[in-house]
Amino acid sequence: MRKRKQEKQIDQQIDQYQILKQKIFACQAKILELEEQIEMKEKRNKFIDDELRLKMRDLNNVEKIFEINKELEINEIKSQNNEQKSNSSTTIYNMQQHQKALNQQQFLYKQKISQEYYSNFMEKYFQYFDSCIGQELIQEKEIENDNEKIYISPMAKFHAIQIQCFVKLLDPELRTKVNQRTADNQDYVTVTFRYSKSDTFDNLKLVCLQYWNIIELDHLYAPDTFNLNQNQYQTKMRKYEFLAPDFTKISNTELVERYCENFEQKFAKEKYVNAILKKKVIKLQGYQEKGEYNAQINESQAASQFVSRTFNNQTLMNYTIQAEDSQLANQYLQNSISGDLSLDDANFAISNMILKMKQSLTKSYYSFTQRFPLLQKMFQIDTFELDLRDQKNIKRKGLKIDDYNILVVLLILILLLLNCIQYSLVPNQAVIQSHINQIESVLKLGKNQEFINISTLDGIFTYFNDLSKFPFYLCNQKSQFNLYYDLIGAVRFRNIKVKEKQCLFSVRSDISSRLKCFYEQQNINTIETRILSQGDKDWMQFKSKNDITISRVTRGKFGEYDQTGYIKDLTKSKQTMQQYRKEITYEMFQNKEYLNINTLALIITFTIKSKLDSSFFFIELLCENTNLGIHPSSPKIKYFRLPNFDKIEDEIKILSYFKLFFSICFLIYMVFVIITFSKEIQSIKSNQTKFKNIFSYFISLIFLMNLIVLYTNFVSISQAFKLLSVEQIPKKMIELEDFEDYGNLAETYQTYFYFLGLSVAALIFRSMLFLGVFESMLNLIESIQFSYLQIMISFKILILILLSFCMIMRSLQGPYSSEFSSFDTAFTSLLQMVMNTYDVQKLLENNQLSTTFFLITFYFLLTYFTFNMIIVVYIDSYRQGN
Structure with missing residues (x-):
């Protein structure tokens, strides 16, 4: 005790x-x-x-x-x-x-x-x-005569001083006049004052306050703060003081002349002698009527922040204090005396000790970052780097505004890490490719195999009804195909027919009864909907969109086809050789009205699952009928996986939510950068200069890379959520009896995988821009930035040359080579020539003289002339950047 x-x-x-x-x-x-x-x-x-x-x-x-x-x-x-x-x-x-x-x-x-x-x-x-x-x-x-010219009056070294006053301290009416007259900045105004030998900063402060119509308040009684119980009231104070460029306080008793004499030694980097006028800490003092002193509360500084401005390529940090919008002098005094406290006087909860601690931390932080310029660039956002007197800095604004900001570095690295982790959940692509190669080899779907070489209606019948090939591998449980894969649900055969039309050319009378013409596109007016033969089978009746809930569209070389048509489903229980021979070969394909000249397209769709792993493959075979014959499209074998089947659904969901959060943060930062840039652009008086700066920023390399990063991330996130929303049970999928279309699910997975890879690539390219800390890399980035339009023009020239030569090669080699029979194949073949991966020798078999002359011209224009000219331009721009 x-x-x-x-x-x-x-x-x-x-x-x-x-x-x-x-x-x-x-x-x-x-x-x-x-x-x-x-x-x-x-x-x-x-x-x-x-x-x-x-x-x-x-x-x-x-x-x-x-x-x-x-x-x-x-x-x-x-x-x-x-x-x-x-x-x-x-x-x-x-x-x-x-x-x-x-x-x-x-x-x-x-x-x-x-x-x-x-x-x-x-x-x-x-x-x-x-x-x-x-x-x-x-x-x-x-x-007034020249809006673009900024005039600075000559200053005597020790007879004048520049005072910087923040616009937020001024009267609202005076602000508009100041913004019209000054071209320095929208946030502060600089005025030159003369002084004599005996003038102190106290005298200078009185002159400055009188010039800007700013009023100091000292011990004004606030009636609204009177406390009847404690017999207590509060008084209001508002004082102003001067700061040096390094934010040290200038005493009121110090002579201005002495400060100017010592200024050059302390601040050698400053161009002119200057000081900063700022508002002191506002104090509210409590008194009793008996005169006893009760309390003194220091108000916190309202919203202190760091802003940077550029003087002679040197970044100077200004410690600003956000002040309230002052009104006219008389109205301001009346409101202050009547107790109408401003917004700055409302927040006074922080003690003087915390305030001094904040100031000391601010000064120590500033002195620390001054020693390390790279850290200063990374941890500070340059919101006032735009120098109106230097057009080069204006052009570089879009490149420099977020190069070394630590917030961007963290966001990019976090997004890159999340995308790489999510990308690691994707299975090995070599395994997927081996599956696709095996499917193509077993079903004869690969290049130069039976399905691709189909050219007639008889060829279609032979491929799908040869019991030793396609039906055997699909329906025989002992086949090599069924040893490794399971069919999911039914196999769908869909026949799309069109109506007959009047021929547009004259026909001889002796063959007019045998020659018929049909429409070449599928739409409401051209589609054939009549019942085939007796109509006693289900596949003989046309299925419209009301009968089918599938909304997917199949795209071919000659058109697009919806899910309507004459449909036959070979269900799970009937996938045997006997049923296939009976229902598909004898009843359907041997029917004269099923596969004939009015057939526009034949589509076979089914889905399989690998027995070795959890891989699913959606397979769609398309044969299109035109006036020139049958044209089979390349088989669509789309790979997809189910997250719940692989037990990675929770990981993908968590990573997607994290990616969404940091992508939104990155989007908010981009909006902040755009707002900051637009505010600085508004300070320019010339409309032509405004347009140039806006255009140069919005086509800058970093801005476009940021947009690509945001777009790819948001698309991959949306596709991931769409994939997770699909509720499929793998066991029930294998036991399905009827047909189920998994084309949309396969497309969703392919899009998710595609944009996930693009987002990783975009983030890697975006992170490469942080290497601008190295001078060589910075020069390379700046040369690309300044040569942006040249690069786009170069690509246009290359594309135009390739397009023109593509049309020439189609006319020269189109009738003889399948690689130049269509525009897309001819264009890709020319790209292979540019990359020296194409066998040119086989082109010389037909039109040898013309082809040789074409190849000489093609290689000369591209390889020896155009490419070299573009390289010279880029090297020159790089050297100019140095």
Whole structure:
């Protein structure tokens, strides 16, 4: 018990000691403030005494001059009256008067010299004042005559000082005038003030406040804060002070001349002598009517932030304090006296200790980052890098605005990490390719195999009804295909027919009954919907969109086909050789009305699953019928997987949500950058310059890369959520009896996989731009940035050349080579020639002379001329960047 009492007593003593210590600190601060005020008043009194002494001396001199003039007049009158006296007496008298007159003339001569010196001094002072006014008038005229020219009046090194005042401290009406007259920045205004030898910063502050119509408030009574219970009220204060460029406080008693003399040594990088006018910490003091002091609360600085501005390619940090929008002076005083406290006076919860800690941390952070320029670039957002006097900096704005910002670095690296983790969940692509190669080899679907070589209706019948090939592999459980794969549901055969039309050309009468013409496209007016044969089978009746819930569209070389048509499903229970021979071969394909000349397209669709792993493959075979014959399209074998089957559904969902969050953060940052850039563009007066800067930013390399990163990430996220929303049970899929179309699911998976790879690639390219810390990489990026339009023009030239040669090769080799029979194959073959991967020897078998001349021209224009010219242009731009 005694120990507890002793501990309590010790704690109480410590608390009392802390309270007394705080009171002592407060009293010491008050003493320092009073001593500063006393020193200021003593200097002011001394200055006033000196002025009074000089004025009294001048006044006494003037009085003496008047007395001497009166004596001279009296002596002249006396001399005139005594002219009639004797010569002897007048001689003595005249000698005395002459000596007295000489003494008076010497005194007057001295007074005249001092008076002339004083008048000359005043005359020079007023001449200097008139010259300053004349310079300001000339500056205003030059700014009005030329909006793009920024005039800076000449400054004497130790006779003038620049004061920077933030626009938020000014009156709203004065802000608009300042923004119209100044071209420095929208956030602050700079004005040059003259000073004399005896001027202090206190005198300069009064002149600045009077010039900008800013009012200081000192101990104004606020009636709304009166507390009746405690008999207490609060008073309001608002003071202003000066800061040096390194944010050190300038004392009010310091001479301006001394500050200017020491400025060049401390701040050698600054072009002009300058200081910053800012608002002090606002204080609310509580008093009782008896005069007892209760409390003093320091208001927190409203919204302090770092902004940077560029002077002579050097970044200077300005510590700004967000002030309220001041009104007119009279209205401001009335609102303040009546207790209408502004927004800055509402938030006063942070103590003075925390405020000083914040200021010390801010100064230490600034001094630390000054030692490491790279860290300063990475941890600070340059919102005022746009220099209106340098057009090169304007063009580089889009490239420089977010190069080394640590926020962008973190977002890009996090998104890259998340995409790489999500990409690692995708199975090995070599395994997928081996599956596809095996399917193509077993079903004869590969290049130069039976399905691709189908050219007639008989060829279709042979391929799908040869019981030793396609039906055997599909329906025989002992085949090589069924040993490794399972069929999912039914196999669908879909026949799309069109109506007959009148032939557009004249036909001989003897063959007119045998020759028929049909439509070449599928639409509502051309589709054939009549019942085939007797109509007793299900596949003989046309299935419309109302009968089928599938909305997928099949795209071929000659058109697009919806899910309607004459449909036959070979269900799971009927997938045997006997049923296939009966229902497909004999009943359907051997029917004369099923596969004939009015068949526009035949589509076979089915889905298989690998027995070795969880891979699914959606297979669609398309044969199109045209006037030139049957054209089979390349088989569509689309791979897809089910996340719930692989038990990676939760991982994909978590990664997708994280990607969505950081993508939204990156989008918000981009919006912030665009808003910041647009605000700076608005400060430019020339509309033509505005358009150039906006255009140069929105086609900049970094902006386009940011858009690509956002687009690919959002698309991959949407496809991932769409894939996760599909609820499929793998066991039920294998046991399906009827047909189920998994084409949309396969397309969703392919799109997800495709954009996931694109997002990884875009993030890697975007992260490469951070290598601009190396000078060589920075020069390369800048050369690409400045040659952006040249690159686009180069691609246009290459594409135009390839298109023209593509049409020439189609006419030369189209009838003889399948690789040049269509536009897309001819274009890809020319690209292979450019990459030296195409066998040119087989082209010389037909039209040898013309083809040789074409190849010489093609290789000369592209390889030896166009490419070399483009490379020279890029190397030159790179060297100019250096």
